[in-house]
Amino acid sequence: MSAAAHVPPSDPAERVVNGPTPKHAQLREILRRLVERELPPGSPIPSERELAQLYGVSRLTVRSAIGKLVEEGLLARVRGKGTFTAARRMELQVYLMSFTDDMRRRGLTPTTEVISTSTEVPPVTSAHALGLAEGVPAHRLVRLRRADGVPLAVERGWYHAGRTPGLLDLDLTRSLYAQLADAFSLRPDRAYQTVWAESADRETARLLGMRTGSPLLVFRRVSSSGGEPVEDMTSWYRGDHYQVTMQLDRNTPGSGDQPHNGGIR
Incomplete structure (x- = not known):
């Protein structure tokens, strides 16, 4: 995904749009699908800056979405290195x-x-x-x-x-x-x-x-x-x-x- 970090998603289901669902909640579900379907445990995810550019949202929105997935145990932050998919329970x-x-x-x-x-x-x-x-x-x-x-x-x-x-x-x-x-x-x-x-x-x-x-x-x-x-x-x-x-x-x-x-x- 990082190699295509600046290419907008072609699938409408993978876009963040204006609507009744908050943008951080939309992005959280997009990232959840990515983690659960595509990325093996221990894989890095794009930086907050890359995700903000890719989905056209603020870094605050990205930080909120990632924070919820960290709380759920799907992602793990490593100080000085970035955010990674967590090991399977x-x-x-x-x-x-x-x-x-x-x-x-x-x-x-x-x-x-x-x-x-x-x-x-x-x-x-x-x-x-x-x-x-x-x-x-x-x-x-x-x-x-x-x-x-x-x-x-x-x-x-x-x-x-x-x-x-x-x-x-x-x-x-x-x-x-x-x-x-x-x-x-x-x-x-x-x-x-x-x-x-x-x-x-x-x-x-x-x-x-x-x-x-x-x-x-x-x-x-x-x-x-x-x-x-x-x-x-x-x-x-x-x-x-x-x-x-x-x-x-x-x-x-x-x-x-x-x-x-x-x-x-």
Whole structure:
């Protein structure tokens, strides 16, 4: 498209015209079609100046259209380099698998950075989830997870100290579930997970290389091994890199009419 940046579009559907639909909205849909149908992930799009000349609009209109597509995760701005089509979102599967194993299954190289560790009294909700009495400490672990060098998730978790003595002395850059199995013979085999969306706070945005307020998918998982709770972990995933797909089936007869997901496998 850049080679023809100064040639007006011949297709009327690809023109920006005066009318009831704002020009920035028209341009946004034109760019959306370009991204979704023609440009592979990581492709640069023309500059604001080129787009303004090509479609006969102001640079403010171009900036507004691009900004909306950045918010939707279709485009990504790279400081000093320009605007590019974003990587396609990965499916975030709803089953019990470590981040390390999941990334390797996708053919990506996972790495982990330990941000902080401590042993302290957890919040009441985490103490309850782990089956701890009031005032009993737990291990606190915050890690940044990357795939092929790209920061994808921040994990902040609490771990039952009585079942994982010495956890914080282990190599926590490795798969945590592998560590639990090797050091404590704990193999999480059941979990309850809650999913919601929220905007990135300043610290989470900094760790993930995003703007404050960017969309995140948040997962809180309480995992058990042999019926005993071990982990209460919340993970903040980049909304521009992930989407969640779940299979929904009706319950068996007599168990109610509400659909349910396939659960954790």
